[in-house]
Amino acid sequence: MEQQGQPEKKEKKSLALNVVSNKQHKGFGAGTIDLSQVSCVIIDAGVAYIDDGAMHAKSKVERGIKFSPNREDTPNGRQCWIVWVAVERGENGTNYAGATACEMWIDTEARRGWKILADHVNKLDHAIKRRYNLGELGAEEKAAFRKLLIEHNEEWWTNSSDELKQALEA
Template sequence: MSDQEQGQGQSPENAAGEPKKEKKQLSLNVVSHNKHKGGFGAGTIDLSQVACIIIDNGEAYIDAGAMHAKSKVERRIRFSTNKEDVPNGRLCWVVWVAVDRNEEGSYYAGATACPMLIDTEERKGWKILAQHVNNLDYALKRRYILDELSADEKKALRGLLMEHNAEWWANSPDTLKQALDV
């Protein structure tokens, strides 16, 4: 029997006997270095220059899982949009930090903070997803929204940014440095 008789080397056929058209797979490329000019895949957001920082109990640390709501503090937590559902929650923050590059070098180009309440024992949490999405967008648009952080939280974030890359901190705008000045 030949390959054609066995159906090998041919495109699958639909019920009408016509060759099936291969569908383009739509994938959500949120972290990518590819630049799209138009057509299929246009409009994807390049988040490769965004870092996720968690501030919990006065400690700031980088947690890439926050990009998909799977940070250390968010795992195994059922979230609600109603604060009253989490009466014993502790305040945690997701800080979106965008990094950009200019003639002086890389720098922290945008930073926005979003609150969450986490009750680890009850496995309950509160956050407003729309705020997290909007603040991520604001960080990408080179804005700084850090007003709601306490002095200790600002100090922890500043320390982490300086420790992570002192050169980026030095190249960052005064707007960021003033926002985190405690």
């Protein structure tokens, strides 16, 4: 009930994607790309962790960083990776159906970074299309990513393709 002289308060809808859920994405952009089964993993200094902020370039390592497409703008950076991971339910149960790695360099102190946005978008698309592209990862990064996938859900790992498991062998 409205009080006299005060306008009715409208509920604000936020423009946010729920990138890890059992619900399908609805709203703005629905039907163009289904991000509801995609998650983001950051690999930094040999440690892999889930950080879905990367979907909007707001992961822990990306916050406050000004990115440039010129690698020479980040001479003192450290190599980090975003791995886009698609999950699907198949005949044998839920599995890691696609995974693609994207390189970036971060100089936290200088608040500068390097990444190629088009590469990140294309590799996200490849993960959504159930492809694996992990060949650029080094042995340490592969081991960290493999460990994270197994620890996150061992059953999903078991149900995943041999192609993924071979891609992550050291």
